[in-house]
Amino acid sequence: MKTIQKNAKIYLDTIENDDVRGGLQPFSIVILLPEQFPQERLAIFEDILQKMSAVVSNKQKIDLKKYYEEIVDLYLEQAFEEDLDLEIEDGYSITAAVNDFNHGLELYKNNKYNSAYRPLKKAMIKFEEEDQKNLIAEASFLLGTILLKTGKYENAAEQYRKLVNVATEINKAQYIEKGMFMAGFSYYKVQNYVEALEFLNQLNVESLKYISPLKYLLITSKVYENLKMHKKAIEKYEQALRIISNMPDNDNIRKQRAQIYYALGIQNFRIAISSLRALGIKHTDTVDEFLIRSINFLKKSVQVFKSMDDYESLIPTYRMIAEIYGFKNEHDNQFLYLSNAKNAAERSNNITAQLKVVDLIIKILKDSRKYEEIIPLIDNMFEKFSANAFVDMFSIARLHQNKGEAYLQKNSPQEALDEFLITLNIYKKIDSPLIKRKSILEKIIEIYEKRGEKDHIEYYNKLLKQIKEEMDNQKIELEHSELLFGPVKEVWIMAENGPEMYNYAPETEVDTDLLGGFMTAMQAFSMELQHESLNSLVIGRDRYDIVNEEDKKFFILGRSSIKTPDDVSKRILRKVSQLFYETYKTHLDNYNGDVTPFRNFTEIINKKDFTFA
Known part of the structure; x- marks a missing residue:
């Protein structure tokens, strides 16, 4: 045609x-x-x-x-x-443009955003030709909102920026205020926090007429949070708390109030963590004031969540309080709040959360040498598994191993051996990391050696030898892999506060905001990280290794098979980290949330013929 x-x-x-x-x-x-x-x-x-x-x-x-x-x-x-190019035909009149605008407006009102965009954009072109600024403002607002609602945040931010400029020319206060807030919100959504703050800080919460002061304060707080300006975030959250305290009470208001308490607790904790990073972990007494404030806000959050029977929200809140008590070396309180978290997880029938909390409780009981309490705790979990449709086999194996180690400490070698043999059989079935099987085999062999049972010693030593040989062979094969990052299948590079800077993830569709937020939470709040440095997480048949070097403002997450020796994947990720740092040092030193400069990292690796062997 x-x-x-x-x-x-x-x-x-x-x-x-x-x-x-x-x-x-x-x-x-x-x-x-x-x-x-x-x-x-x-x-x-x-x-x-x-x-x-x-x-x-x-x-x-x-x-x-x-x-x-x-x-x-x-x-x-x-x-x-x-987003096809749009041109208006000759003879397209202002009347026709107004008709298109009204048609687009009707579609917009009926939530047909994709369909509404085209006629509104076409009308906008004519309005700009005719310099109809009032109509330009109306169309800009609708176009920006459509782009925002359909997830095109960068385009939405530019449209709202245009709206602010036009509205300022014609002194349209409603669109100046809405445009500034929505531009800030759009930049917040693309993690460009500096640009977000540029718009949000031009608004005064005391004089807002067209947007919710509460919504404005909560978004501004989150922007300050992500910029690690924790004291400013606290200031905004406290303003939000004053506003919400004067609002009519209902479930939604109560939940928002609890979430603000929680956020205030987290911000005070982050101030403490930042100070500890500068001073060293031994100086917890110097940040005690912030830790106490954090606990008090979190306890207020608990009171509200309890009044609403919101057990899902209680789980992370109790865990957070327990983490802080751990920092303060108040281990009885730490144990108490982990127990509360376990109870909340039981009330919400969240078996995954129960397992995570039980793992933390077992760690405390081990450190306190209370091995006799570990066994009934694990038995109780096994009883719950029978009523659950699906339980991660790796978690079951880990519980059997913990139970075996507790029996070993109680000088009950036969019971320990039984648990270790169950663990080994599960590891074989689920194709677990070789390093896990190696560890269990060594424990089994140690028990048989003390008994002097030569046949068993010979049999399990033979299995151990096979595992070691397989590990050595894997190291050779993996180190010569031709994949982009060798045996590391996928890589995410995250800013310190969580937002993604770069990813190479051809196999996985992941919400990177959630992934980054999760990893940041693990890094900021986990006792394991602060005291023992959390290095990896095993999920199913994958291991996620974390490299977070002190001198760099980012951390790297890599996904590998659980069969890949962790020293191999860690070595690769450290080399990736160094290359990323050397390539983008200037951008990293002045990083403001703009990830555009990092988009060519894959090309740089390919061009340099980067190898990890």
């Missing part, structure tokens, strides 16, 4: 007609589309064309208007997704 500069989707079929030879008359249905519409996307109209063909073939009356509207809606949705 080049002569008329159109793309076409053509559907051919036949209809019965006794007046033609053979009794079948061919017919076609044609949809003409703008030339810039991608040919590979024409298939989206197939279903509509089939429906139309069925109506014609059955000699029924066809409602072309109905099908035309369906086709237009599909086209507009696709055009929005592809």
Whole structure:
């Protein structure tokens, strides 16, 4: 269809007609589309064309208007997704633009955002041609909101920036205020916190008329949080708390109040952590004031969550209080709040949370040498597993191993051996890391050696030798892997506060905000990290290794098979970290949330023929 500069989707079929030879008359249905519409996307109209063909073939009356509207809606949705260039035709009048604007507005009101975008954008072009600033402001606001609601945050931020400029020219206070807030919010969503603050700080919470002061304060608090300006974040959260305390009470308000208490607890804790990083972990007494404040806010959060029977929210809150008591070396209180977290997890029937909390309790009991309490605790968990549809086999193995170690400390070698043998069999079934099997085999062999049972010693030593040989072979194979990062299948590079800076993740679809937030929480709050340096997590058949070097403002997360020796993957990730740092040192020193400079990291690795052997 080049002569008329159109793309076409053509559907051919036949209809019965006794007046033609053979009794079948061919017919076609044609949809003409703008030339810039991608040919590979024409298939989206197939279903509509089939429906139309069925109506014609059955000699029924066809409602072309109905099908035309369906086709237009599909086209507009696709055009929005592809963000196709838009040009207005000659003779397109301001009246026609206003009609398109009103049509787009109706679609917008009916939540048909993709369909609304095209007519509004077309009208906007005409409004700009005619310098109709009031109409430009109206259209800009709607376009920005559509982009925001459909996840196109960077485009939304630019549209709101345009709105602020136009609204300032015509002194339209409503759109100045809304535009500044929404621009700030859009930049916050793309982790450009410096730009977000530029807009948000131009607003005064005392004089807000068109947006919620509470919403403004909560978003601004989160921006300060991510910029590690914890005292400013606390200031904004406290303002939000004063506002919400004067609002009519309901479940939603109570939950928001509890979340603000929680956020204030976290911010005070982060101030303490920042100070400890500068002074050293031994100087907890110097940050005791912030730790106490943190505990008090978190306890207020607990009171509200308890009044709402919100057990899911109570679990992390109790755990956080326990972590802080651990920092303060108040281990009785630490144990108490972990027990509270376990009870909350039981009340919410969250078996995964129970397992995590039980792991922490076992660690405390081991450190306190209270081995006799570990065994009934684990038995209680096994009873719960029988009523649960799915439990991670790796977690079951870990509990059996802990139970065996407790029996060993209680001088009950036979009971310990039974638990270790169960652990070994589970590890074999789930194809666990070789290092885990090696560790268990060594414990089993040690028990048999003390008994002098030569047959068993010989048998398990043979298994141990096989495991060691397999580990050595894997090291050789993995170190010569031709994958981009060798045996490390995927890599994420995160800023200190969690947002993603770069990823190479061809196999996994992950919400990187959640992933970054999770890893940051683990790094900031976990006792294991602060006291023993958390290095890795095992999830299913994958191990996630973490490299967080003190002199760098980012950390690296790598996904490998659990069979990959951790020293191999760690060595690779350290080399990736060094290359990233050397390549982007200037950007990292002045990092403000803009991840654009890091997008070519994959190309840099390929060009340098980077090897990790």
